[in-house]
Amino acid sequence: MSPAARTTRARTYDPLRTRAALAGQVEALRGAVHELCALPDAEELLAAPTRLGEWRVRDLIAHLAIVIDWVPKYLGDPVPDGEPLALTDWVGLTRTAAPTIAAGVREHAEAEFTGTPEELARTFDRPVDALLRTLAEDHAPLLRIAMRFGPMLLSDYLVTRVVETVVHADDLAAALPTRYPVPDAFPHDRQALAATTRLLADALAARAPGGSVELRIPPFAVVQCVAGPRHTRGTPPNVVETAPLPWIRLATGRRTWSEALDVAELTAGGERSDLSSLLPVMG
Incomplete structure:
Protein backbone atom coordinates (compact mmCIF):
# COMPACT_ATOMS: atom_id res chain seq x y z
CA MET A 1 0.00 0.00 0.00
CA LEU A 193 -4.15 16.23 -14.89
CA ALA A 194 -2.22 14.71 -11.98
CA ALA A 195 -2.91 17.64 -9.64
CA THR A 196 -6.62 17.62 -10.48
CA THR A 197 -6.89 13.89 -9.91
CA ARG A 198 -5.13 14.12 -6.55
CA LEU A 199 -7.07 17.07 -5.20
CA LEU A 200 -10.45 15.54 -6.06
CA ALA A 201 -9.37 12.23 -4.48
CA ASP A 202 -8.25 14.06 -1.35
CA ALA A 203 -11.59 15.91 -1.27
CA LEU A 204 -13.41 12.58 -1.21
CA ALA A 205 -11.19 11.35 1.63
CA ALA A 206 -11.88 14.59 3.54
CA ARG A 207 -15.61 14.22 3.00
CA ALA A 208 -15.67 10.59 4.13
CA PRO A 209 -12.64 10.08 6.39
CA GLY A 210 -11.68 6.56 7.26
CA GLY A 211 -9.71 3.59 6.06
CA SER A 212 -12.17 0.93 4.95
CA VAL A 213 -12.06 1.69 1.20
CA GLU A 214 -9.01 2.23 -0.96
CA LEU A 215 -9.52 4.43 -4.02
CA ARG A 216 -6.87 3.88 -6.68
CA ILE A 217 -6.45 6.24 -9.65
CA PRO A 218 -3.23 5.11 -11.32
CA PRO A 219 -0.76 6.53 -11.97
CA PHE A 220 -1.55 9.61 -9.89
CA ALA A 221 -3.35 8.89 -6.62
CA VAL A 222 -4.23 6.37 -3.91
CA VAL A 223 -6.34 7.40 -0.93
CA GLN A 224 -8.25 5.65 1.82
CA CYS A 225 -11.72 6.79 2.82
CA VAL A 226 -15.03 5.77 4.47
CA ALA A 227 -15.34 4.98 8.15
CA GLY A 228 -14.94 1.35 9.16
CA PRO A 229 -12.24 -1.24 9.73
CA ARG A 230 -8.88 0.08 8.57
CA HIS A 231 -6.83 -2.11 6.29
CA THR A 232 -3.13 -2.37 7.16
CA ARG A 233 -1.57 -5.11 5.02
CA GLY A 234 -2.22 -7.38 2.05
CA THR A 235 -4.95 -6.81 -0.50
CA PRO A 236 -7.60 -4.40 0.82
CA PRO A 237 -11.12 -5.91 1.08
CA ASN A 238 -12.76 -2.82 -0.48
CA VAL A 239 -11.08 -1.39 -3.55
CA VAL A 240 -12.27 1.11 -6.15
CA GLU A 241 -10.13 1.72 -9.22
CA THR A 242 -10.53 4.01 -12.19
CA ALA A 243 -8.46 6.19 -14.51
CA PRO A 244 -7.81 9.94 -14.09
CA LEU A 245 -10.35 11.41 -16.53
CA PRO A 246 -13.17 9.01 -15.58
CA TRP A 247 -12.46 9.84 -11.94
CA ILE A 248 -12.59 13.57 -12.63
CA ARG A 249 -15.97 13.13 -14.36
CA LEU A 250 -17.29 11.11 -11.42
CA ALA A 251 -15.97 13.57 -8.85
CA THR A 252 -17.55 16.56 -10.64
CA GLY A 253 -20.90 14.97 -11.49
CA ARG A 254 -20.25 14.68 -15.22
CA ARG A 255 -20.80 10.92 -15.02
CA THR A 256 -22.72 8.82 -12.52
CA TRP A 257 -21.39 5.79 -10.70
CA SER A 258 -23.71 3.43 -12.60
CA GLU A 259 -22.74 4.95 -15.95
CA ALA A 260 -19.03 4.46 -15.19
CA LEU A 261 -19.67 0.83 -14.21
CA ASP A 262 -21.72 0.21 -17.35
CA VAL A 263 -18.93 1.37 -19.67
CA ALA A 264 -16.20 -0.39 -17.66
CA GLU A 265 -14.47 2.84 -16.60
CA LEU A 266 -14.69 1.78 -12.97
CA THR A 267 -14.17 -1.36 -10.92
CA ALA A 268 -15.44 -1.68 -7.36
CA GLY A 269 -14.99 -4.71 -5.15
CA GLY A 270 -16.11 -5.27 -1.55
CA GLU A 271 -19.28 -4.61 0.41
CA ARG A 272 -18.29 -1.02 1.25
CA SER A 273 -16.95 -0.09 -2.18
CA ASP A 274 -20.04 1.71 -3.54
CA LEU A 275 -19.08 5.40 -3.25
CA SER A 276 -22.01 6.74 -5.26
CA SER A 277 -23.63 8.43 -2.25
CA LEU A 278 -20.47 10.52 -1.72
CA LEU A 279 -20.26 11.82 -5.27
CA PRO A 280 -19.90 14.36 -6.70
CA VAL A 281 -17.42 16.10 -4.43
CA MET A 282 -17.22 19.21 -6.64
CA GLY A 283 -19.97 21.20 -8.34
Missing part, protein backbone atom coordinates in the same frame (compact mmCIF):
# COMPACT_ATOMS: atom_id res chain seq x y z
CA SER A 2 1.25 3.43 -0.93
CA PRO A 3 2.21 5.82 1.88
CA ALA A 4 -0.27 8.25 0.33
CA ALA A 5 -3.04 5.83 1.25
CA ARG A 6 -2.09 5.83 4.94
CA THR A 7 -1.68 9.50 5.69
CA THR A 8 -4.33 12.02 6.67
CA ARG A 9 -1.93 14.94 6.32
CA ALA A 10 -2.95 17.54 3.74
CA ARG A 11 -1.16 17.10 0.44
CA THR A 12 1.06 19.94 -0.71
CA TYR A 13 1.78 21.08 -4.26
CA ASP A 14 5.12 22.40 -5.42
CA PRO A 15 4.54 26.02 -6.55
CA LEU A 16 6.92 25.83 -9.50
CA ARG A 17 5.34 22.64 -10.81
CA THR A 18 1.89 24.13 -10.31
CA ARG A 19 2.81 27.21 -12.33
CA ALA A 20 4.27 25.08 -15.11
CA ALA A 21 1.20 22.84 -15.13
CA LEU A 22 -1.19 25.78 -15.29
CA ALA A 23 0.82 27.44 -18.05
CA GLY A 24 0.80 24.21 -20.06
CA GLN A 25 -2.93 23.68 -19.56
CA VAL A 26 -3.94 27.21 -20.57
CA GLU A 27 -1.74 27.01 -23.65
CA ALA A 28 -3.49 23.75 -24.59
CA LEU A 29 -6.82 25.54 -24.17
CA ARG A 30 -5.63 28.48 -26.25
CA GLY A 31 -4.66 26.11 -29.03
CA ALA A 32 -8.04 24.36 -28.88
CA VAL A 33 -9.97 27.66 -28.98
CA HIS A 34 -7.93 28.98 -31.91
CA GLU A 35 -8.33 25.73 -33.86
CA LEU A 36 -12.07 25.77 -33.23
CA CYS A 37 -12.48 29.40 -34.23
CA ALA A 38 -10.57 28.85 -37.49
CA LEU A 39 -12.97 26.16 -38.73
CA PRO A 40 -15.49 26.93 -41.50
CA ASP A 41 -18.35 25.81 -39.20
CA ALA A 42 -17.01 27.66 -36.15
CA GLU A 43 -20.23 29.63 -35.59
CA GLU A 44 -22.26 26.43 -35.48
CA LEU A 45 -19.78 24.76 -33.13
CA LEU A 46 -19.72 27.76 -30.78
CA ALA A 47 -23.51 27.50 -30.54
CA ALA A 48 -23.41 23.77 -29.75
CA PRO A 49 -24.77 22.63 -26.37
CA THR A 50 -22.53 21.42 -23.57
CA ARG A 51 -23.20 19.06 -20.68
CA LEU A 52 -23.41 22.10 -18.37
CA GLY A 53 -27.11 22.88 -18.44
CA GLU A 54 -27.93 25.82 -20.71
CA TRP A 55 -24.32 26.69 -21.46
CA ARG A 56 -23.27 26.67 -25.09
CA VAL A 57 -19.66 26.24 -26.19
CA ARG A 58 -19.34 30.02 -26.45
CA ASP A 59 -20.47 30.34 -22.80
CA LEU A 60 -18.00 27.67 -21.73
CA ILE A 61 -15.15 29.54 -23.38
CA ALA A 62 -16.28 32.73 -21.65
CA HIS A 63 -16.22 30.92 -18.31
CA LEU A 64 -12.73 29.63 -18.99
CA ALA A 65 -11.65 33.21 -19.68
CA ILE A 66 -13.00 34.23 -16.25
CA VAL A 67 -11.17 31.34 -14.58
CA ILE A 68 -7.91 32.19 -16.31
CA ASP A 69 -8.19 35.93 -15.73
CA TRP A 70 -8.96 35.85 -11.99
CA VAL A 71 -5.38 35.85 -10.72
CA PRO A 72 -3.97 38.67 -12.88
CA LYS A 73 -7.17 40.69 -12.39
CA TYR A 74 -7.50 40.44 -8.60
CA LEU A 75 -4.03 39.63 -7.28
CA GLY A 76 -3.44 43.20 -6.08
CA ASP A 77 -6.82 43.60 -4.36
CA PRO A 78 -7.13 43.83 -0.55
CA VAL A 79 -7.39 40.40 1.08
CA PRO A 80 -9.89 39.86 3.92
CA ASP A 81 -8.66 38.73 7.30
CA GLY A 82 -9.03 35.13 8.33
CA GLU A 83 -7.45 31.74 7.95
CA PRO A 84 -6.67 30.92 4.32
CA LEU A 85 -9.09 28.43 2.84
CA ALA A 86 -7.78 24.88 2.42
CA LEU A 87 -7.88 23.25 -0.99
CA THR A 88 -10.25 20.44 -0.03
CA ASP A 89 -12.60 22.99 1.55
CA TRP A 90 -12.59 24.95 -1.71
CA VAL A 91 -13.66 21.81 -3.58
CA GLY A 92 -16.65 21.33 -1.30
CA LEU A 93 -17.71 24.98 -1.46
CA THR A 94 -17.86 24.96 -5.25
CA ARG A 95 -21.08 22.95 -4.98
CA THR A 96 -22.84 26.00 -3.51
CA ALA A 97 -21.65 28.52 -6.08
CA ALA A 98 -23.13 27.17 -9.32
CA PRO A 99 -26.07 29.63 -9.67
CA THR A 100 -23.85 32.68 -9.08
CA ILE A 101 -21.23 31.38 -11.49
CA ALA A 102 -23.82 30.67 -14.20
CA ALA A 103 -25.20 34.21 -14.00
CA GLY A 104 -21.72 35.72 -14.18
CA VAL A 105 -20.78 33.58 -17.17
CA ARG A 106 -23.83 34.60 -19.18
CA GLU A 107 -23.16 38.27 -18.44
CA HIS A 108 -19.50 37.93 -19.42
CA ALA A 109 -20.35 36.03 -22.61
CA GLU A 110 -22.86 38.67 -23.68
CA ALA A 111 -20.43 41.49 -22.90
CA GLU A 112 -17.21 40.17 -24.44
CA PHE A 113 -17.78 36.95 -26.38
CA THR A 114 -20.51 37.81 -28.89
CA GLY A 115 -18.27 38.69 -31.83
CA THR A 116 -17.05 36.61 -34.74
CA PRO A 117 -15.04 33.45 -34.09
CA GLU A 118 -11.85 35.32 -34.98
CA GLU A 119 -12.69 38.05 -32.47
CA LEU A 120 -13.51 35.43 -29.83
CA ALA A 121 -10.09 33.82 -30.27
CA ARG A 122 -8.38 37.20 -29.85
CA THR A 123 -10.51 37.96 -26.78
CA PHE A 124 -9.51 34.63 -25.25
CA ASP A 125 -5.85 35.44 -25.82
CA ARG A 126 -5.98 38.42 -23.46
CA PRO A 127 -6.57 36.56 -20.17
CA VAL A 128 -4.21 33.78 -21.24
CA ASP A 129 -1.40 36.26 -21.90
CA ALA A 130 -2.13 38.11 -18.65
CA LEU A 131 -1.99 34.90 -16.61
CA LEU A 132 1.24 33.74 -18.25
CA ARG A 133 2.87 37.09 -17.39
CA THR A 134 1.71 36.73 -13.77
CA LEU A 135 3.01 33.16 -13.55
CA ALA A 136 6.44 34.36 -14.68
CA GLU A 137 6.68 36.80 -11.76
CA ASP A 138 8.20 36.06 -8.35
CA HIS A 139 5.71 36.03 -5.48
CA ALA A 140 6.17 35.74 -1.73
CA PRO A 141 5.59 32.15 -0.52
CA LEU A 142 2.71 33.16 1.78
CA LEU A 143 1.10 35.72 -0.55
CA ARG A 144 -2.68 35.53 -0.37
CA ILE A 145 -5.44 36.37 -2.84
CA ALA A 146 -9.09 37.23 -2.32
CA MET A 147 -11.57 34.85 -3.92
CA ARG A 148 -15.31 34.28 -3.68
CA PHE A 149 -15.09 32.15 -0.51
CA GLY A 150 -12.53 34.24 1.36
CA PRO A 151 -8.71 34.49 1.47
CA MET A 152 -6.53 31.78 -0.01
CA LEU A 153 -2.81 31.29 -0.43
CA LEU A 154 -1.88 32.20 -3.99
CA SER A 155 0.03 28.93 -4.33
CA ASP A 156 -3.14 27.01 -3.45
CA TYR A 157 -5.37 29.19 -5.57
CA LEU A 158 -3.24 28.41 -8.61
CA VAL A 159 -4.01 24.74 -7.97
CA THR A 160 -7.72 25.58 -8.16
CA ARG A 161 -7.10 27.21 -11.55
CA VAL A 162 -5.44 24.00 -12.68
CA VAL A 163 -8.49 22.01 -11.59
CA GLU A 164 -10.94 24.38 -13.30
CA THR A 165 -9.03 24.40 -16.58
CA VAL A 166 -8.72 20.60 -16.67
CA VAL A 167 -12.38 20.00 -15.80
CA HIS A 168 -13.67 22.51 -18.31
CA ALA A 169 -11.25 21.43 -21.04
CA ASP A 170 -12.87 18.02 -20.69
CA ASP A 171 -16.30 19.69 -20.95
CA LEU A 172 -15.13 21.38 -24.14
CA ALA A 173 -13.92 18.11 -25.64
CA ALA A 174 -17.22 16.40 -24.77
CA ALA A 175 -19.17 19.20 -26.49
CA LEU A 176 -17.17 18.87 -29.73
CA PRO A 177 -17.31 15.21 -30.76
CA THR A 178 -16.32 16.03 -34.33
CA ARG A 179 -13.12 17.61 -33.01
CA TYR A 180 -12.54 15.07 -30.24
CA PRO A 181 -14.13 11.73 -31.23
CA VAL A 182 -12.55 10.41 -28.05
CA PRO A 183 -12.83 13.09 -25.31
CA ASP A 184 -9.67 11.72 -23.65
CA ALA A 185 -7.76 12.94 -26.72
CA PHE A 186 -7.70 16.54 -25.46
CA PRO A 187 -4.01 17.42 -24.90
CA HIS A 188 -4.16 18.04 -21.15
CA ASP A 189 -0.91 18.98 -19.47
CA ARG A 190 0.12 15.80 -17.64
CA GLN A 191 1.03 17.53 -14.38
CA ALA A 192 -2.25 19.48 -14.47
Whole structure:
Protein backbone atom coordinates (compact mmCIF):
# COMPACT_ATOMS: atom_id res chain seq x y z
CA MET A 1 0.00 0.00 0.00
CA SER A 2 1.25 3.43 -0.93
CA PRO A 3 2.21 5.82 1.88
CA ALA A 4 -0.27 8.25 0.33
CA ALA A 5 -3.04 5.83 1.25
CA ARG A 6 -2.09 5.83 4.94
CA THR A 7 -1.68 9.50 5.69
CA THR A 8 -4.33 12.02 6.67
CA ARG A 9 -1.93 14.94 6.32
CA ALA A 10 -2.95 17.54 3.74
CA ARG A 11 -1.16 17.10 0.44
CA THR A 12 1.06 19.94 -0.71
CA TYR A 13 1.78 21.08 -4.26
CA ASP A 14 5.12 22.40 -5.42
CA PRO A 15 4.54 26.02 -6.55
CA LEU A 16 6.92 25.83 -9.50
CA ARG A 17 5.34 22.64 -10.81
CA THR A 18 1.89 24.13 -10.31
CA ARG A 19 2.81 27.21 -12.33
CA ALA A 20 4.27 25.08 -15.11
CA ALA A 21 1.20 22.84 -15.13
CA LEU A 22 -1.19 25.78 -15.29
CA ALA A 23 0.82 27.44 -18.05
CA GLY A 24 0.80 24.21 -20.06
CA GLN A 25 -2.93 23.68 -19.56
CA VAL A 26 -3.94 27.21 -20.57
CA GLU A 27 -1.74 27.01 -23.65
CA ALA A 28 -3.49 23.75 -24.59
CA LEU A 29 -6.82 25.54 -24.17
CA ARG A 30 -5.63 28.48 -26.25
CA GLY A 31 -4.66 26.11 -29.03
CA ALA A 32 -8.04 24.36 -28.88
CA VAL A 33 -9.97 27.66 -28.98
CA HIS A 34 -7.93 28.98 -31.91
CA GLU A 35 -8.33 25.73 -33.86
CA LEU A 36 -12.07 25.77 -33.23
CA CYS A 37 -12.48 29.40 -34.23
CA ALA A 38 -10.57 28.85 -37.49
CA LEU A 39 -12.97 26.16 -38.73
CA PRO A 40 -15.49 26.93 -41.50
CA ASP A 41 -18.35 25.81 -39.20
CA ALA A 42 -17.01 27.66 -36.15
CA GLU A 43 -20.23 29.63 -35.59
CA GLU A 44 -22.26 26.43 -35.48
CA LEU A 45 -19.78 24.76 -33.13
CA LEU A 46 -19.72 27.76 -30.78
CA ALA A 47 -23.51 27.50 -30.54
CA ALA A 48 -23.41 23.77 -29.75
CA PRO A 49 -24.77 22.63 -26.37
CA THR A 50 -22.53 21.42 -23.57
CA ARG A 51 -23.20 19.06 -20.68
CA LEU A 52 -23.41 22.10 -18.37
CA GLY A 53 -27.11 22.88 -18.44
CA GLU A 54 -27.93 25.82 -20.71
CA TRP A 55 -24.32 26.69 -21.46
CA ARG A 56 -23.27 26.67 -25.09
CA VAL A 57 -19.66 26.24 -26.19
CA ARG A 58 -19.34 30.02 -26.45
CA ASP A 59 -20.47 30.34 -22.80
CA LEU A 60 -18.00 27.67 -21.73
CA ILE A 61 -15.15 29.54 -23.38
CA ALA A 62 -16.28 32.73 -21.65
CA HIS A 63 -16.22 30.92 -18.31
CA LEU A 64 -12.73 29.63 -18.99
CA ALA A 65 -11.65 33.21 -19.68
CA ILE A 66 -13.00 34.23 -16.25
CA VAL A 67 -11.17 31.34 -14.58
CA ILE A 68 -7.91 32.19 -16.31
CA ASP A 69 -8.19 35.93 -15.73
CA TRP A 70 -8.96 35.85 -11.99
CA VAL A 71 -5.38 35.85 -10.72
CA PRO A 72 -3.97 38.67 -12.88
CA LYS A 73 -7.17 40.69 -12.39
CA TYR A 74 -7.50 40.44 -8.60
CA LEU A 75 -4.03 39.63 -7.28
CA GLY A 76 -3.44 43.20 -6.08
CA ASP A 77 -6.82 43.60 -4.36
CA PRO A 78 -7.13 43.83 -0.55
CA VAL A 79 -7.39 40.40 1.08
CA PRO A 80 -9.89 39.86 3.92
CA ASP A 81 -8.66 38.73 7.30
CA GLY A 82 -9.03 35.13 8.33
CA GLU A 83 -7.45 31.74 7.95
CA PRO A 84 -6.67 30.92 4.32
CA LEU A 85 -9.09 28.43 2.84
CA ALA A 86 -7.78 24.88 2.42
CA LEU A 87 -7.88 23.25 -0.99
CA THR A 88 -10.25 20.44 -0.03
CA ASP A 89 -12.60 22.99 1.55
CA TRP A 90 -12.59 24.95 -1.71
CA VAL A 91 -13.66 21.81 -3.58
CA GLY A 92 -16.65 21.33 -1.30
CA LEU A 93 -17.71 24.98 -1.46
CA THR A 94 -17.86 24.96 -5.25
CA ARG A 95 -21.08 22.95 -4.98
CA THR A 96 -22.84 26.00 -3.51
CA ALA A 97 -21.65 28.52 -6.08
CA ALA A 98 -23.13 27.17 -9.32
CA PRO A 99 -26.07 29.63 -9.67
CA THR A 100 -23.85 32.68 -9.08
CA ILE A 101 -21.23 31.38 -11.49
CA ALA A 102 -23.82 30.67 -14.20
CA ALA A 103 -25.20 34.21 -14.00
CA GLY A 104 -21.72 35.72 -14.18
CA VAL A 105 -20.78 33.58 -17.17
CA ARG A 106 -23.83 34.60 -19.18
CA GLU A 107 -23.16 38.27 -18.44
CA HIS A 108 -19.50 37.93 -19.42
CA ALA A 109 -20.35 36.03 -22.61
CA GLU A 110 -22.86 38.67 -23.68
CA ALA A 111 -20.43 41.49 -22.90
CA GLU A 112 -17.21 40.17 -24.44
CA PHE A 113 -17.78 36.95 -26.38
CA THR A 114 -20.51 37.81 -28.89
CA GLY A 115 -18.27 38.69 -31.83
CA THR A 116 -17.05 36.61 -34.74
CA PRO A 117 -15.04 33.45 -34.09
CA GLU A 118 -11.85 35.32 -34.98
CA GLU A 119 -12.69 38.05 -32.47
CA LEU A 120 -13.51 35.43 -29.83
CA ALA A 121 -10.09 33.82 -30.27
CA ARG A 122 -8.38 37.20 -29.85
CA THR A 123 -10.51 37.96 -26.78
CA PHE A 124 -9.51 34.63 -25.25
CA ASP A 125 -5.85 35.44 -25.82
CA ARG A 126 -5.98 38.42 -23.46
CA PRO A 127 -6.57 36.56 -20.17
CA VAL A 128 -4.21 33.78 -21.24
CA ASP A 129 -1.40 36.26 -21.90
CA ALA A 130 -2.13 38.11 -18.65
CA LEU A 131 -1.99 34.90 -16.61
CA LEU A 132 1.24 33.74 -18.25
CA ARG A 133 2.87 37.09 -17.39
CA THR A 134 1.71 36.73 -13.77
CA LEU A 135 3.01 33.16 -13.55
CA ALA A 136 6.44 34.36 -14.68
CA GLU A 137 6.68 36.80 -11.76
CA ASP A 138 8.20 36.06 -8.35
CA HIS A 139 5.71 36.03 -5.48
CA ALA A 140 6.17 35.74 -1.73
CA PRO A 141 5.59 32.15 -0.52
CA LEU A 142 2.71 33.16 1.78
CA LEU A 143 1.10 35.72 -0.55
CA ARG A 144 -2.68 35.53 -0.37
CA ILE A 145 -5.44 36.37 -2.84
CA ALA A 146 -9.09 37.23 -2.32
CA MET A 147 -11.57 34.85 -3.92
CA ARG A 148 -15.31 34.28 -3.68
CA PHE A 149 -15.09 32.15 -0.51
CA GLY A 150 -12.53 34.24 1.36
CA PRO A 151 -8.71 34.49 1.47
CA MET A 152 -6.53 31.78 -0.01
CA LEU A 153 -2.81 31.29 -0.43
CA LEU A 154 -1.88 32.20 -3.99
CA SER A 155 0.03 28.93 -4.33
CA ASP A 156 -3.14 27.01 -3.45
CA TYR A 157 -5.37 29.19 -5.57
CA LEU A 158 -3.24 28.41 -8.61
CA VAL A 159 -4.01 24.74 -7.97
CA THR A 160 -7.72 25.58 -8.16
CA ARG A 161 -7.10 27.21 -11.55
CA VAL A 162 -5.44 24.00 -12.68
CA VAL A 163 -8.49 22.01 -11.59
CA GLU A 164 -10.94 24.38 -13.30
CA THR A 165 -9.03 24.40 -16.58
CA VAL A 166 -8.72 20.60 -16.67
CA VAL A 167 -12.38 20.00 -15.80
CA HIS A 168 -13.67 22.51 -18.31
CA ALA A 169 -11.25 21.43 -21.04
CA ASP A 170 -12.87 18.02 -20.69
CA ASP A 171 -16.30 19.69 -20.95
CA LEU A 172 -15.13 21.38 -24.14
CA ALA A 173 -13.92 18.11 -25.64
CA ALA A 174 -17.22 16.40 -24.77
CA ALA A 175 -19.17 19.20 -26.49
CA LEU A 176 -17.17 18.87 -29.73
CA PRO A 177 -17.31 15.21 -30.76
CA THR A 178 -16.32 16.03 -34.33
CA ARG A 179 -13.12 17.61 -33.01
CA TYR A 180 -12.54 15.07 -30.24
CA PRO A 181 -14.13 11.73 -31.23
CA VAL A 182 -12.55 10.41 -28.05
CA PRO A 183 -12.83 13.09 -25.31
CA ASP A 184 -9.67 11.72 -23.65
CA ALA A 185 -7.76 12.94 -26.72
CA PHE A 186 -7.70 16.54 -25.46
CA PRO A 187 -4.01 17.42 -24.90
CA HIS A 188 -4.16 18.04 -21.15
CA ASP A 189 -0.91 18.98 -19.47
CA ARG A 190 0.12 15.80 -17.64
CA GLN A 191 1.03 17.53 -14.38
CA ALA A 192 -2.25 19.48 -14.47
CA LEU A 193 -4.15 16.23 -14.89
CA ALA A 194 -2.22 14.71 -11.98
CA ALA A 195 -2.91 17.64 -9.64
CA THR A 196 -6.62 17.62 -10.48
CA THR A 197 -6.89 13.89 -9.91
CA ARG A 198 -5.13 14.12 -6.55
CA LEU A 199 -7.07 17.07 -5.20
CA LEU A 200 -10.45 15.54 -6.06
CA ALA A 201 -9.37 12.23 -4.48
CA ASP A 202 -8.25 14.06 -1.35
CA ALA A 203 -11.59 15.91 -1.27
CA LEU A 204 -13.41 12.58 -1.21
CA ALA A 205 -11.19 11.35 1.63
CA ALA A 206 -11.88 14.59 3.54
CA ARG A 207 -15.61 14.22 3.00
CA ALA A 208 -15.67 10.59 4.13
CA PRO A 209 -12.64 10.08 6.39
CA GLY A 210 -11.68 6.56 7.26
CA GLY A 211 -9.71 3.59 6.06
CA SER A 212 -12.17 0.93 4.95
CA VAL A 213 -12.06 1.69 1.20
CA GLU A 214 -9.01 2.23 -0.96
CA LEU A 215 -9.52 4.43 -4.02
CA ARG A 216 -6.87 3.88 -6.68
CA ILE A 217 -6.45 6.24 -9.65
CA PRO A 218 -3.23 5.11 -11.32
CA PRO A 219 -0.76 6.53 -11.97
CA PHE A 220 -1.55 9.61 -9.89
CA ALA A 221 -3.35 8.89 -6.62
CA VAL A 222 -4.23 6.37 -3.91
CA VAL A 223 -6.34 7.40 -0.93
CA GLN A 224 -8.25 5.65 1.82
CA CYS A 225 -11.72 6.79 2.82
CA VAL A 226 -15.03 5.77 4.47
CA ALA A 227 -15.34 4.98 8.15
CA GLY A 228 -14.94 1.35 9.16
CA PRO A 229 -12.24 -1.24 9.73
CA ARG A 230 -8.88 0.08 8.57
CA HIS A 231 -6.83 -2.11 6.29
CA THR A 232 -3.13 -2.37 7.16
CA ARG A 233 -1.57 -5.11 5.02
CA GLY A 234 -2.22 -7.38 2.05
CA THR A 235 -4.95 -6.81 -0.50
CA PRO A 236 -7.60 -4.40 0.82
CA PRO A 237 -11.12 -5.91 1.08
CA ASN A 238 -12.76 -2.82 -0.48
CA VAL A 239 -11.08 -1.39 -3.55
CA VAL A 240 -12.27 1.11 -6.15
CA GLU A 241 -10.13 1.72 -9.22
CA THR A 242 -10.53 4.01 -12.19
CA ALA A 243 -8.46 6.19 -14.51
CA PRO A 244 -7.81 9.94 -14.09
CA LEU A 245 -10.35 11.41 -16.53
CA PRO A 246 -13.17 9.01 -15.58
CA TRP A 247 -12.46 9.84 -11.94
CA ILE A 248 -12.59 13.57 -12.63
CA ARG A 249 -15.97 13.13 -14.36
CA LEU A 250 -17.29 11.11 -11.42
CA ALA A 251 -15.97 13.57 -8.85
CA THR A 252 -17.55 16.56 -10.64
CA GLY A 253 -20.90 14.97 -11.49
CA ARG A 254 -20.25 14.68 -15.22
CA ARG A 255 -20.80 10.92 -15.02
CA THR A 256 -22.72 8.82 -12.52
CA TRP A 257 -21.39 5.79 -10.70
CA SER A 258 -23.71 3.43 -12.60
CA GLU A 259 -22.74 4.95 -15.95
CA ALA A 260 -19.03 4.46 -15.19
CA LEU A 261 -19.67 0.83 -14.21
CA ASP A 262 -21.72 0.21 -17.35
CA VAL A 263 -18.93 1.37 -19.67
CA ALA A 264 -16.20 -0.39 -17.66
CA GLU A 265 -14.47 2.84 -16.60
CA LEU A 266 -14.69 1.78 -12.97
CA THR A 267 -14.17 -1.36 -10.92
CA ALA A 268 -15.44 -1.68 -7.36
CA GLY A 269 -14.99 -4.71 -5.15
CA GLY A 270 -16.11 -5.27 -1.55
CA GLU A 271 -19.28 -4.61 0.41
CA ARG A 272 -18.29 -1.02 1.25
CA SER A 273 -16.95 -0.09 -2.18
CA ASP A 274 -20.04 1.71 -3.54
CA LEU A 275 -19.08 5.40 -3.25
CA SER A 276 -22.01 6.74 -5.26
CA SER A 277 -23.63 8.43 -2.25
CA LEU A 278 -20.47 10.52 -1.72
CA LEU A 279 -20.26 11.82 -5.27
CA PRO A 280 -19.90 14.36 -6.70
CA VAL A 281 -17.42 16.10 -4.43
CA MET A 282 -17.22 19.21 -6.64
CA GLY A 283 -19.97 21.20 -8.34
